[in-house]
Amino acid sequence: MIVEVIVDVSAYPIDRPFDYIVPEELKDLVERGSRVHVPFGNRKVQGFITNIKEQTDIDTSKLKEVQSIIDVEPVVTEELLQLSKWMTNKTLCYEIDALQVMLPAALRASYKKNIKLIDSNAVDESFLALFGKKDTITYEVIEKAGYLRQMKKYLTQGSVQLETVIKQHVKAKTITKYNVIATKEYIQNQISNLAKNAVKQRELMEWLLIQEQDSFTMEELKETVNANNNVVKALIEKNILALEKAEVYREITTLEHHDTDHRFQLTEEQSVALEKINHAQNHAENTTFLLHGITGSGKTEIYLNAIENSILKGKQAIMLVPEISLTPQMTRRFKLRFGDEVAVMHSGLSIGEKYDEWRKIWRGEVKVVVGARSAIFAPFKDLGVIILDEEHESTYKQEDNPRYHARDVAIWRSEFHKCPVILGSATPSLESYARASKGVYSLLTLKARAKEQALPTVNVVDMRVELKNGNRSMFSVELADAIREKLDRKEQIVLFLNKRGFSSFVLCRDCGTVVECKNCDISLTYHRSGEQLKCHYCGHEEPVPSICPECASEHIRFFGTGTQKVEEEIAKLFPFARVIRMDVDTTRTKGSHERILKQFGDGEADILLGTQMIAKGLDFPNITLVGVLNADTTLHLADFRAAEKTFQLMTQVSGRAGRHDKEGKVYIQTYTPEHYAIELSKLQMYEPFYHKEMLVRKQYEYPPFYYLTLVQITHENVMLASEYAKLATDWLRANLSEQSMVVGPTACAISKIQNRYRYQCLIKYKKEPILIEKLQQLIKIYRTEWMKKGIILSIDLDPSTIL
DNA sequence: AGCACGCCGACT
DNA sequence: GTCGGCGTGCTC
Numbered sequence: 001m002i003v004e005v006i007v008d009v010s011a012y013p014i015d016r017p018f019d020y021i022v023p024e025e026l027k028d029l030v031e032r033g034s035r036v037h038v039p040f041g042n043r044k045v046q047g048f049i050t051n052i053k054e055q056t057d058i059d060t061s062k063l064k065e066v067q068s069i070i071d072v073e074p075v076v077t078e079e080l081l082q083l084s085k086w087m088t089n090k091t092l093c094y095e096i097d098a099l100q101v102m103l104p105a106a107l108r109a110s111y112k113k114n115i116k117l118i119d120s121n122a123v124d125e126s127f128l129a130l131f132g133k134k135d136t137i138t139y140e141v142i143e144k145a146g147y148l149r150q151m152k153k154y155l156t157q158g159s160v161q162l163e164t165v166i167k168q169h170v171k172a173k174t175i176t177k178y179n180v181i182a183t184k185e186y187i188q189n190q191i192s193n194l195a196k197n198a199v200k201q202r203e204l205m206e207w208l209l210i211q212e213q214d215s216f217t218m219e220e221l222k223e224t225v226n227a228n229n230n231v232v233k234a235l236i237e238k239n240i241l242a243l244e245k246a247e248v249y250r251e252i253t254t255l256e257h258h259d260t261d262h263r264f265q266l267t268e269e270q271s272v273a274l275e276k277i278n279h280a281q282n283h284a285e286n287t288t289f290l291l292h293g294i295t296g297s298g299k300t301e302i303y304l305n306a307i308e309n310s311i312l313k314g315k316q317a318i319m320l321v322p323e324i325s326l327t328p329q330m331t332r333r334f335k336l337r338f339g340d341e342v343a344v345m346h347s348g349l350s351i352g353e354k355y356d357e358w359r360k361i362w363r364g365e366v367k368v369v370v371g372a373r374s375a376i377f378a379p380f381k382d383l384g385v386i387i388l389d390e391e392h393e394s395t396y397k398q399e400d401n402p403r404y405h406a407r408d409v410a411i412w413r414s415e416f417h418k419c420p421v422i423l424g425s426a427t428p429s430l431e432s433y434a435r436a437s438k439g440v441y442s443l444l445t446l447k448a449r450a451k452e453q454a455l456p457t458v459n460v461v462d463m464r465v466e467l468k469n470g471n472r473s474m475f476s477v478e479l480a481d482a483i484r485e486k487l488d489r490k491e492q493i494v495l496f497l498n499k500r501g502f503s504s505f506v507l508c509r510d511c512g513t514v515v516e517c518k519n520c521d522i523s524l525t526y527h528r529s530g531e532q533l534k535c536h537y538c539g540h541e542e543p544v545p546s547i548c549p550e551c552a553s554e555h556i557r558f559f560g561t562g563t564q565k566v567e568e569e570i571a572k573l574f575p576f577a578r579v580i581r582m583d584v585d586t587t588r589t590k591g592s593h594e595r596i597l598k599q600f601g602d603g604e605a606d607i608l609l610g611t612q613m614i615a616k617g618l619d620f621p622n623i624t625l626v627g628v629l630n631a632d633t634t635l636h637l638a639d640f641r642a643a644e645k646t647f648q649l650m651t652q653v654s655g656r657a658g659r660h661d662k663e664g665k666v667y668i669q670t671y672t673p674e675h676y677a678i679e680l681s682k683l684q685m686y687e688p689f690y691h692k693e694m695l696v697r698k699q700y701e702y703p704p705f706y707y708l709t710l711v712q713i714t715h716e717n718v719m720l721a722s723e724y725a726k727l728a729t730d731w732l733r734a735n736l737s738e739q740s741m742v743v744g745p746t747a748c749a750i751s752k753i754q755n756r757y758r759y760q761c762l763i764k765y766k767k768e769p770i771l772i773e774k775l776q777q778l779i780k781i782y783r784t785e786w787m788k789k790g791i792i793l794s795i796d797l798d799p800s801t802i803l
Numbered sequence: 804a805g806c807a808c809g810c811c812g813a814c815t
Numbered sequence: 816g817t818c819g820g821c822g823t824g825c826t827c
Contacts, residue, residue: 002827007827009805012804013804014804018826018827040805040826041806041825042826043805064827788822805826807824807825808823808824810821811821812818812819813817813818813819814817815816815818
């Protein structure tokens with residue numbers, strides 16, 4: 001028996017199955033999708049069985065044996081094996097990367113190098129001393145002691161040996177249980193035989209006699225009878241108690257006692273939408289629905305109902321949200337409705353917690369997973385519905401290999417399971433809305449807010465006028481007045497600082513120099529804490545200069561606006577307002593998101609000041625004012641989605657106001673009030689924006705009119721980077737069909753990151769059947785010829801941004 | 804990727 | 816002479 005194994009080595013020539021012989025004693029254990037340990041070259045690696053066969057074309061003398069089988073049951077289902085093949089081809093990644101991304105990090109191997117002593121007589125004493133009494137020590141010990149040279153010598157001599165050891169990240173958490181294994185009579189009998197001074201033992205035994213359960217943790221024994229280890233040990237020796245190691249799940253607490261599940265009466269619109277979804281579910285139709293509902297229109301209630309219907313039919317459901325740790329309210333709602341049938345998956349969980357949640361799904365113990373992007377790979381066997389909330393969010397696209405889009409994976413899985421997909425958004429991506437308009441997706445529209453609240457009134461404030469009137473503050477007179485009014489009324493305010501593509505930088509007022517990162521083509525960001533300048537791309541830090549590094553002028557100061565600076569200005573303008581700041585600096589630690597939101601929800605602050613991360617999920621009744629301090633910073637990015645992103649962001653932020661019975665107000669401050677993305681977000685009307693933006697996309701030949709593929713080339717040397725970018729572009733131009741437009745090469749908008757110069761080439765096409773094949777050929781040229789020159793080439797099919 | 808092999812210049 | 820630099824080639 002022979003198995004094909006995809007080994008855990010991400011490299012071009014390794015990206016294919018390797019054949020191994022299955023030893024007799026493992027034959028009944030091998031299954032497709034199980035992990036194995038196999039020898040590979042002179043090391044030992046982990047791999048996935050992707051096929052089982054009896055014959056091979058490989059010279060049998062070269063075949064090695066499978067060393068061991070890690071999983072008695074496959075961790076990758078047949079469906080996911082097929083999906084990984086599809087992803088490999090669709091995103092041009094290695095098959096091993098596609099397989100790994102489907103599993104929780106806990107199941108990925110990490111490798112450790114160990115040194116084994118073979119001939120202790122052949123090595124000198126100080127080296128031998130490193131080993132102590134052991135015959136094997138880790139590579140790090142030798143590295144730290146500075147004996148790498150020595151070791152290499154001994155390696156060639158054969159007096160020591162290098163071994164790779166596969167380390168499993170996380171194990172199932174176990175607790176020790178103490179089970180009663182004796183009958184009551186036996187215990188009675190033992191009590192009467194006890195020595196007089198065995199007070200504690202007697203107490204514990206008597207207590208056990210009156211208990212209904214027969215299994216306890218050490219904590220329970222300690223708390224109730226104040227037993228100590230020795231007492232328990234004595235009872236174990238008397239064969240009354242027995243130890244048992246039991247697997248437990250790590251607890252993720254999301255529920256609080258006062259939470260209750262509210263079921264809402266569906267509105268007419270919601271019922272119509274739900275009926276269509278249920279119809280698809282009941283008739284096993286893999287329809288993709290685009291649920292376009294304005295903020296507050298009750299999309300979540302529809303999701304909950306669709307999932308309920310799938311559970312009723314004995315099926316499972318996947319619910320994706322952009323980054324779940326941002327919306328604990330959302331998780332809570334699912335837990336309340338579906339209780340223990342829900343698993344939760346997001347980046348805020350530890351590796352062990354993720355592993356536990358994944359196992360609940362894998363073992364079929366839950367029916368629903370609520371999670372971020374990678375939860376799309378939940379190993380469910382019979383899906384009834386897949387939902388992507390806020391489908392336009394760019395976090396659904398993974399930005400490194402494999403560069404998959406959760407939406408594409410969702411649709412693939414829905415075809416496999418014959419179940420519907422629901423893409424929900426108040427501001428759908430242009431691609432999705434265009435597909436819905438063409439009838440590829442089925443459009444469901446919710447026009448009314450579920451609780452009939454009025455949409456907030458949105459005011460656009462022209463900051464140029466403010467400047468003209470001598471107001472240099474970052475608060476317009478109108479916004480400042482509104483804040484004051486709300487503060488008086490004890491209502492809550494959210495202030496949003498649009499930071500993407502814009503942050504505080506240091507500029508010399510004499511020569512105009514902006515202090516930039518020495519590794520990257522990006523200005524350094526001023527951080528108040530520690531008076532440091534930081535690079536957000538490579539992490540480089542340096543102190544704020546007191547004189548200009550170019551012209552030595554002392555007129556150097558920071559410009560731009562960070563949340564810290566806004567906070568100071570608020571303190572000046574509204575000294576009695578209590579402010580909570582929410583940005584990368586204040587949310588670095590685990591659970592800080594939730595804590596900040598809870599504080600604000602509990603009314604411990606009047607103003608919540610934050611960046612991108614507050615745009616979503618906030619749903620507090622007392623928020624009646626939302627201020628956007630600088631709406632247009634996302635507008636000037638050199639990206640075809642700049643307008644779309646700005647419109648989405650403004651609409652999302654505005655939606656935070658007046659979600660309950662109090663009326664909401666929104667102020668958007670901008671220097672370009674006439675831009676359609678700003679103008680139309682004021683009206684909260686998606687369709688007009690969609691039509692306007694579609695015209696722009698058509699004119700400049702961008703998605704959804706054309707598909708894009710982005711090819712980026714980087715090198716430490718500018719000349720080489722541009723030279724090979726030219727080579728790649730020319731090759732594509734010569735080899736792709738006439739229907740494809742090959743644009744470039746051009747320097748990337750961020751021309752240098754981490755000391756590597758970046759060039760790119762953009763392929764635009766409506767239809768290009770040979771695209772994948774040609775890109776694979778290009779990759780081959782790159783791997784075999786360009787890579788050794790230090791070139792790095794990356795290909796992103798359907799990029800979400802081209803920066 | 805990660806490792807062994809092998810060929811060549813620079814030193815004890 | 817040998818140490819150690821890195822170019823080349825292989826992994827079932």
